Amino acid sequence: MQQPTTPDASDPATVAAGRETARDDRTGALVGDRDDVALERDLGERVDLLFPSAVARLAELVRIPSVSWASFDPEHVERSAARVAEIVRALGVFERVDVLRSNRADGTPGQPAVVAVRPAPDGAPTVLLYAHHDVQPPGDEDGWRTPAFEPTVVGDRLYGRGASDDKAGIALHLAAIEALRDVTGGDLPLGLALFIEGEEEDGSPSFDRFLADHGDALRADAIIVADSENPSVSTPGLTVSLRGNITFRLTVRTLEHAWHSGMFGGAVPDAVLAMVRTLDSLWGPDGGVAVAGLTAREGADPGIEGDERRIVEAGLHGAATPIGRGSVRDRTANQPAITVTGIDAPSVATASNTLVPSVSARVSVRVAPGQDADAARDAVVAHLRAHAPFGATVEMSEFDIGQGFLVDHGTPAVTTMLDAMRDTWGSEPALVGIGGSIPFIASLVERYPDAQILVTGVEDPATMAHSPNESQHLGVLRRATQAEARFLLRFGRGVAER
Template sequence: MTAPTPAGIDADRVETLRTRTADAFPALRSDLEALVRIPGVSNTEFDQAHVDASATAVAELLRGAGLDDVRILTASTPDGRAGAPAVVARRPAPEGAPTVLLYAHHDVQPPGDDADWVSPPFEPTERDGRLYGRGSADDKAGVVAHLGALRVLGDELGVGVTVFVEGEEEIGSPTFTAFLHAHRDLLQADVIVVADSANWAVGVPGLTTSLRGLVDCTVEVAALHHAVHSGQFGGPLLDAPTLLARLVATLHDEHGDVAVAGLVRAPDPSVDYDEDAFRADSGALDGVELAGTGPLTARLWTRPAISVIGLDAPRVASASNTLTPRATAKLSVRIAPGQDPAAAMDAVRRHLVEHAPFGAQVTVTDGEQGKPFQAPLDSTAMQAARWAFARSWGTEPVDIGIGGSIPFIADLLEVFPDAAILVTGVQDPDSRAHGANESVDLGELERVVLAEALLLERLAQG
């Protein structure tokens, strides 16, 4: 049911902000293109001077949007390593008004092989209403969404605003928690808007209400003290890669559902994903059957998933006729909302050890852990967001989940437990974040800017 228009925000005001957004958008697009041209890859194998340049550019844009208190700040890891630069820009709240923290990140993923891109990854290029380039969607468009809302409202901004643009999200935010604690007073807010997610489809907005958590680990299978001749000893002895393959196969049942006892499921979502659209969006090859049972959205958002994301075994090009003594796989385990990461890791470890094939030695080494997220659906902030999105798009937003993880959401909740968190975004199923030919739909970005301006306007009304 559509929320009523709040007092002080009549239809004329909505249309006024819509017109301002349209007028402001050409300059916003130009600003996005300038940001995309900065190759601010936070992976330390790349030149970090570009990350510094990216932070400086974001800071200048926010100063130009009327935020006078703009700082470039860092925090350090426990071992003393300095984190990447983040931008914090503030405007104090009028008396009695809430403060809203607007989050995005300015760092980007490595571009990968330039040959996979239709146009150069750091040269923004428009094709069919989409702007292509690394970071165009994830997440420099999020930066521009915040920037645009501030420009549209200008001096009429009725809330306090803190813009927090992180510089190391794409490498797992290693100093994020330290940053929150070091700069807690600067970042304190009543509502936090995280612009790093996606919409349901082009033309249909989405509010991210759940995120799967993450645990990962490496599992090593050992069968021999040393390599031996495959012809002389093969048969009675199975090589480690074969044993590892048999172990990994136990993680799923015959339907492709995760078969690890102790990994929980959350309730199925109320919407589903068309299979043909999913195949097109994911790039699944013809003839490849989809794994698992139940709604696709449940398999993507509210149930666990286990993937092998790395293997250490002899390369084909350098392989010899020997039985390999050891092989290792890295597992990425996405966990459902409501699952404790430590309990999930215990369950995966127990399963791997108990299913050791042919008595092979199995060693599991824990890796990263991130908590899942489930938002309250009827909070005041969520109602305000639903109203704003419906006015901007002309259609009601869809409550969506994200199969991936944003672990820092849990950190925000830990440091600011009383804040309401809204997870929004500018991506759509064809944005290809992290992949070649990443893009943002420019019409969607304009609607996101208007929606955020309306959201801030609604929050100012209390």
């Protein structure tokens, strides 16, 4: 298997031992305590040595089609959880490794998750490592250049569903732990908890109950959620903001029953007309959101070089133009957005000359980081009720709400991770705002208010997560593993507190 190149792990410039380590004025190399430097050199070399087996483990997990949606065979998710647990037990690091479930809100069992625990030595911190072993459905098989569940290496990338999102996150955590185990002789300087969820791609419906049932075992001083992206294959990213989200069903009704369009067309409003007018009120002429009470976090994150190319990557059709205002980064990470993701109305194939009495739509609202999602929901509800035309009745139901996320940049965990990324990748880490949502992070914040939460990841702009031809860049995976291993060593040894 071809292995991509990475920074030389034996180079002192890549093995800083924390804040007390200084840079040589002449060479720029990092110098410091020899024991720390030697230990980190060994750690980087160990990650390199173990990397082929880490990729092999990732490939093994990709072969399991662990789609967590109700319409897919749950046996595959169970098999995936069992295999992850076997691999974790084989590390010989954790005191206990369990496959656990909790019930969803409707009382049905959730998907299996893997929980592993190693208590911290006296006075040492604990770090919780999160990833998920379930995956999206493969989608259109004709769109795949390689079989969706047959891991295939092409150049520097491993292709397959879940190869990046998020089985690479599992491989990252396990390889970092394994390398740390080996260079310390098993005498780890910190406690570890591992939480490999089984239903993230289905909205984590049992997550809150799971924390209620098993939260004490997952309590930690820092939490690493390895489920985000890097700006490029050469620049690491730490996600510092995520938008919240609101999805709901909007139903508009104007008539008690359907009528022949020739009898009353032009005299009474049909529901399609009322729905179109209602939805149109959500945006201004430039396509930007026009709902009073939805706030923006303008210009909060620095733009990333080449970010404007994302408009091109979106594949606008024909003469279609971008919407909204401000930089692409602000539009996609710091401003609210509203999308209609589905409409229940007569299809073109089955349409008749009829005035439709009611129509429903699925509406998705992305809430700017820093705004409370419940307050945003109230603003949207008030807007839709105020803008219903022709006296139409509007009903909103089936709400699903997730809070956004903002990071305190100044915590010891953030500082330690940024240093580890910088020293491993050889480039300045980017503080990234993501337009998507990870609602369960709000649950972690609520459950563990004192924990420092870091959102990292192994994706890059070419990963194509959720799409055909999802792939993982192996160089990114290697460097992310080295950075996480260095973080665990430094955080456990209290480097950030020196």
